[in-house]
Amino acid sequence: MNIVEVENLTKRYGAESAVEDLSFVLEKGTATALIGPNGAGKTTSLSMLANLLSPTSGKITMEKDVSLGFLPQYPQFFPWLTAVEFTELAAKISGVETKQARLQSIQTLEFVGLESSLHKKIGSFSGGMKQRLGLAQAIVHRPNLLLLDEPISALDPTGRREIMNLLKSLQQDTTILYSTHILNDAEEMTDQLLFMKDGRLIEQGSLKEVKKKHANPYIQIKFRNHTSALEFVGSHTWKCEVEENLVLIPVSNSGPTMQQVLHILSTEKQDIIGVEFQDASLEEIFLKVVAAK
Amino acid sequence: MKQFFMLLKKEQLENIRNYKIYWIPAIFILLGILEPTTNYFLPQIIESSGGLPEGAVLEIPTPTPEQMLAAIVEQFQTIGIAVLILAYMGTIAGERKSGTATLLYVRPLSFRAYFLSKWTMASVISLVSVWLGFLAGYYYTYLFFGEVELIKVLQMMGTYSVWVLFIMALLLVASAISPNSGFAAAIAFSTYLLIQLTDGLFGLNWTFSPGKIPQYGLEWLIGAPDSSGLWGAIGIAVLLILLLFAIGSWAAQRNKAKTKV
Numbered sequence: 001m002n003i004v005e006v007e008n009l010t011k012r013y014g015a016e017s018a019v020e021d022l023s024f025v026l027e028k029g030t031a032t033a034l035i036g037p038n039g040a041g042k043t044t045s046l047s048m049l050a051n052l053l054s055p056t057s058g059k060i061t062m063e064k065d066v067s068l069g070f071l072p073q074y075p076q077f078f079p080w081l082t083a084v085e086f087t088e089l090a091a092k093i094s095g096v097e098t099k100q101a102r103l104q105s106i107q108t109l110e111f112v113g114l115e116s117s118l119h120k121k122i123g124s125f126s127g128g129m130k131q132r133l134g135l136a137q138a139i140v141h142r143p144n145l146l147l148l149d150e151p152i153s154a155l156d157p158t159g160r161r162e163i164m165n166l167l168k169s170l171q172q173d174t175t176i177l178y179s180t181h182i183l184n185d186a187e188e189m190t191d192q193l194l195f196m197k198d199g200r201l202i203e204q205g206s207l208k209e210v211k212k213k214h215a216n217p218y219i220q221i222k223f224r225n226h227t228s229a230l231e232f233v234g235s236h237t238w239k240c241e242v243e244e245n246l247v248l249i250p251v252s253n254s255g256p257t258m259q260q261v262l263h264i265l266s267t268e269k270q271d272i273i274g275v276e277f278q279d280a281s282l283e284e285i286f287l288k289v290v291a292a293k
Numbered sequence: 294m295k296q297f298f299m300l301l302k303k304e305q306l307e308n309i310r311n312y313k314i315y316w317i318p319a320i321f322i323l324l325g326i327l328e329p330t331t332n333y334f335l336p337q338i339i340e341s342s343g344g345l346p347e348g349a350v351l352e353i354p355t356p357t358p359e360q361m362l363a364a365i366v367e368q369f370q371t372i373g374i375a376v377l378i379l380a381y382m383g384t385i386a387g388e389r390k391s392g393t394a395t396l397l398y399v400r401p402l403s404f405r406a407y408f409l410s411k412w413t414m415a416s417v418i419s420l421v422s423v424w425l426g427f428l429a430g431y432y433y434t435y436l437f438f439g440e441v442e443l444i445k446v447l448q449m450m451g452t453y454s455v456w457v458l459f460i461m462a463l464l465l466v467a468s469a470i471s472p473n474s475g476f477a478a479a480i481a482f483s484t485y486l487l488i489q490l491t492d493g494l495f496g497l498n499w500t501f502s503p504g505k506i507p508q509y510g511l512e513w514l515i516g517a518p519d520s521s522g523l524w525g526a527i528g529i530a531v532l533l534i535l536l537l538f539a540i541g542s543w544a545a546q547r548n549k550a551k552t553k554v
Contacts, residue, residue, distance in 0.1 A: 043554055050399045053550045070399040072554045076392035080310035081303075092299045093400040137396055149554070 003028045003066060003145055003175045004049070009058035011044050011199075018044040020199045022058070024192075026145070031171050033186040034179040035286060036196035042179035043073060045196070046149050049177070062145070067094070069143035069174075073150040075134035079123030083109055083133055086122060087140045094141035101140075108140045109133075112166060128159045135163065139170065146170065148178035152185060164188060183283040193282075195289055202293040207282070214288055215280035219249040219261050222273040232270055248278075296403045300410035308414055313380055317418055320376050321426025324368045326433055329361050333437040358438040359514040362446070365430040366453065369423060370507060374460060377422075378481045381415045381464055383474035385545055390473050392553030404546040408469065409538065416461045423457055424450060445513050452510035452523070459503055459530045460485065462537040469544040472551065501525035503533060 004026040011019040019041040026032055034042050047053040049060060050070040077086055084105050091101035109118055112132040117125070125133065131154055138146060151167070152160040160182070167176065168189050180186050186193070193210050195203040203210060223229040223245045233242055238256055240249040249255055256264075258277055265272060280288075308314045331338065335353055345351055356364070385408075388394035397407070431446055464481045471477035492504030500522035509526060512518035 047550075047554050052395065052398060052552065052554060068399065070396075072392070072395055074392070075396060076553070077396070078303075078307065078393050080307060085306070089299065089303055090396065090400065093296060093397060093402055095401065 001028045002026065003063045004177075005059075005061040006049070007059045007061070009045070009048060009060065010056050011041075011048060011053060012056045017199050019048070019055075022196075022199075022201050024194055024201065024204060026175050026177055027191070028063075028144075028175055029172070030191035031167075031176040031178070031189050032192040032194060033190040034177060034194045034196060035181065035183065035186060035282075036179070037181065037290065039198075040196040041199035042196060043149055044199075046070075046147050046177070046179060050147050066145050067141060067143040069138035069141070069146045071134045071138040071146075071148045071151055073153070073179075075130060075137070077122040077125075077130065077133065080121060082119045082121055083114055083125075083136070084118045086133070087136050090137040091140045094143075096141050104140055104142070105136075108136045111139075112136045113162065128155055131155055131159070131163070135166065139174075142173075144174055146174050146176045146178075148176065150179055150181070153180065153182060160185060183281070183286055187282045195286060197290050197293055203289050210282075210285060211280065214285045217251045217277065217279045219251060219256075219258055220276045220278045221247045221249070221261070221265070221270075222275070223247065224271045224273060228271040235268075236264075245273075251277075294406075297406040297410055300406055301413055304410050304414035308418055314418060317376065317380055318422040318425045321369070321373060321422040322429045323426075324373055325365055325426035325428070325430030328365045328368055328430060329433040329437050332356060332361065332364075333433075356438060358434050358441045361434045361438050362427075362431065362441060362449070362514055363511050365427060365434075366449075366507060366511060369426065369453075373423065373426070374485060375482075377415075377419050377457075377460065378464055378478050378485075381461070382468055382478040382481065384411050384415060384465060385468040385541075386471045386477045387468075387474045389548065389552045394549070395552045395554055398549045398552055404549075405538075405542040408465065408542040408545050412462055412465045412538070412541070415465065416458050419457050419461055420454055423453065427453075441514060448513040449510045452513065452518075452527070453507055455527050455530050456503070456506040456510070459506070459534055462534045462541070466537045466541040466544065469541045469548065501529050503530040506530060 002025045006022060006024050009019055009022040010017070022041070022045060024032075034045065036042050044053065048055050050068065081089070087105035087108060088101050091104055092098065096104060106118060109115060112135050114129065114132055114136065117129060122130070122133065131151070135151065138148070148167075152163050155163060164185055167178070170176065171189065187207065190207055192206060193204060194201055205213070221229075221232070223232065226242075226245050229242050229245050229247050232247055233240055238249055239254070240247055249261065262275065265275065339345065339351070383390075385394075427446075427450055431441070434441070463484055464477070467480040467484070468474070468477040471480055488504040492499075492502045496502055496505060500519065503526050505522065505526050509518040509523045
């Protein structure tokens with residue numbers, strides 16, 4: 001069931017096009033990663049979905065009872081408010097009852113790891129704490145649609161891991177659309193990928209679909225030396241490449257399977273160090289798709 | 294209404310924590326006190342700054358208490374209004390420019406409540422400052438220059454308060470329509486001067502001009518202002534304030550796309 005349907009969304013500033021003809025759907029309870037280089041139109045797309053920007057043309061259809069949570073890339077806060085005062089205000093404006101708002105604020109701040117800073121003024125927060133607070137304000141009213149603009153890019157590796165874990169735990173009840181350029185993390189939490197470049201959607205699909213379409217997996221055999229690698233290649237007719245002491249065999253319908261390779265290696269008693277199945281990373285696929293378009 | 298009160302609380306906290314609730318009244322009190330004290334001690338001030346050249350005679354007529362109160366209003370009309378404009382020019386434009394408004398604008402926010410809460414808080418602080426400043430000035434005027442009936446002073450202050458409310462609505466609208474605080478201040482200053490200028494040029498024929506309200510206020514001190522002119526000007530000011538509410542709420546909503554994301 002679709003919670004959001006985006007049809008031919010376009011945003012132009014004069015002759016300049018920030019987003020052009022963008023179409024996709026978000027299914028309930030899924031996580032979608034919006035991936036693209038700087039200036040691809042990710043923030044503009046999210047701002048239109050968050051109703052901050054009006055599209056020049058196109059349509060956004062949301063399910064009737066959508067409650068929205070939004071985290072901008074660089075969330076700005078009133079520095080004179082405390083964390084709990086801010087999240088409470090955010091909850092109340094989003095329609096949460098006064099008593100419940102206080103309770104939910106405290107619970108949410110604990111959830112994002114700010115339990116020791118509930119009553120500290122936001123002006124004294126570090127960048128990482130502000131990012132956590134940003135997430136807290138986005139989820140304090142228990143939204144069913146979460147739009148996150150680069151939620152982890154400003155964080156150190158530990159902070160990134162923690163926030164990713166938090167987001168994964170939210171995924172059960174919430175539909176998440178997030179933009180990122182940290183593709184290793186996107187690979188971890190995504191049901192759908194949207195690749196954008198120059199305001200246009202250049203690829204979309206599940207991780208499996210995109211990989212099937214663009215990744216070129218291969219079997220990598222590591223020999224003890226270059227001579228052994230060359231001997232192995234000379235004794236077989238498979239299409240393969242040699243790089244120093246490595247032999248790379250592309251996985252294809254005409255090539256051998258991993259099982260066949262292992263069988264041959266064990267019967268021929270080759271001088272090998274190891275065998276690995278190598279798949280393209282999301283980053284490699286993304287670079288390939290961007291370069292192709 | 295619910296959103297109005299929660300936003301008003303936010304404004305109240307902001308004004309307390311950035312000390313506006315203290316320094317704005319302090320400036321007005323200073324302005325109020327400065328006028329009667331400098332006038333009263335003028336001979337000593339001249340003396341301590343070197344005195345007059347030998348043979349020169351300076352006759353300074355002692356102002357009446359009514360003239361002294363009028364001079365205080367004059368101070369409020371120039372420095373006082375400038376202070377208020379500088380203090381509140383960024384109320385909406387500044388929040389948008391810094392991006393702090395973004396996290397409010399993505400919620401089901403009532404822009405009418407948003408605008409009204411800001412105007413209410415700014416007006417309360419401005420009125421309290423003006424009243425405290427004027428009462429302080431009145432006290433020193435009473436000490437140094439003699440008594441003016443308190444009821445007359447209160448009538449004057451009540452009338453002047455309508456003018457302050459009008460100026461604050463104008464300032465908040467300037468902030469709602471402007472891309473940044475500086476621009477908001479420029480619009481507010483120019484409109485303020487334009488009102489004064491228009492009143493100066495056509496005021497004789499247009500007795501309902503809101504620009505006349507401070508003048509009507511002062512007339513309470515020496516008798517009573519022309520009743521139909523006073524109520525006409527107040528009526529028009531109130532209507533303009535209501536119109537400014539509508540424009541301000543609309544402009545704040547319309548410009549939400551300009552908030553920094």
